[in-house]
């Protein structure tokens with residue numbers, strides 16, 4: 001078996017493929033807007049469901065109920081409510097009450113929960129202190145996320161689905177609410193993304209910027225008073241290893257619900273009408289097929305190693321979040337090789353320390369097993385002979401530890417991986 005960098009014999013086929021990989025559009029974020037229906041007396045449960053594709057989905061006004069802290073009078077109701085959008089003075093008063101009952105929002109830095117208004121200026125409610133009528137499933141948001149960020153592949157062995165778990169209610173208030181650049185702390189190795197819902201409350205500024213490999217997407221949800229537009233809910237979802245930030249809110253209150261997104265076991269194809277992607281229809285599949293037909297190892301067999309385009313959360317050997325949580329182009333590479341009948345594996349990328357680098361030239365090698373320690377030392381065995389990887393055309397550091405997370409949980413971290421595709425030795429008699 002040979003590794004790609006040292007022993008492959010047809011570099012031009014591989015160079016072509018390298019360029020194609022670097023040009024893949026990376027779908028790392030998606031979003032949308034849902035108009036809010038005028039409130040009627042008919043509750044959502046009583047309204048007939050609409051299956052018409054022409055009729056855009058609408059949300060009912062959103063009601064939030066929360067626990068009031070610090071009550072002196074025991075007879076006072078310990079629960080308050082706010083319905084959005086705001087239509088009357090009582091709603092303004094309820095919003096002020098909600099803001100008063102929130103706590104300062106912390107973030108994770110160096111494994112500690114930190115409150116630092118120069119990095120994050122926001123308020124929060126934990127999910128045990130509030131509930132809301134908002135439902136990202138019935139509005140189709142979770143389905144949309146599954147199609148864009150965690151697509152299912154036809155005949156794949158990894159039937160995966162998306163679960164959105166409510167994480168926080170946040171308020172970023174003008175004139176200076178913001179959250180500087182960070183990545184979201186993975187709550188488990190199965191977490192792959194984050195969802196932000198912006199509720200219809202007047203505010204200016206507070207754009208969410210999400211970045212991945214030099215690309216940036218901005219979600220601008222500023223909502224001005226008396227704008228005359230139908231009030232709406234805005235949403236954005238992104239891979240939580242992507243760096244993101246909330247710009248300064250210059251006025252008003254930016255009220256959000258955040259959800260953590262997990263890959264869970266799906267049920268496969270229930271109706272024959274599934275939205276599954278056929279890997280053989282992907283442009284990447286044909287490029288891989290072509291590369292294999294040119295045989296970069298000249299019949300000797302060998303292993304092609306790919307640096308994954310995204311970072312993945314894992315912490316120990318028992319939990320195996322891969323390949324179930326593979327994202328974007330990484331999932332496409334994996335499924336294309338599988339569809340071509342090629343044996344594929346996933347392995348961690350390991351950064352060698354200075355002593356080891358004196359003996360082994362490359363800075364990174366492919367590790368044999370997952371096992372990132374909480375103290376951030378990598379305890380892995382190395383694959384012999386796998387020391388060079390086909391990069392996805394970018395030069396960012398492959399093992400990513402960002403000092404600023406949205407929470408201080410240190411038992412799961414992001415790290416880089418490689419996909420290893422084993423091309424078999426060609427049987428010389430078979431082609432005669």
Ligand SMILES: O=C(O)CCC(=O)C(=O)O
Nearest residue numbers: 184196208246256258406
């Ligand atoms: O409110 C947003 O748009 C993003 C918030 C965020 O990044 C977080 O809570 O971790």
Ligand SMILES: [Fe+2]
Nearest residue numbers: 183184244406
């Ligand atoms: Fe975040």
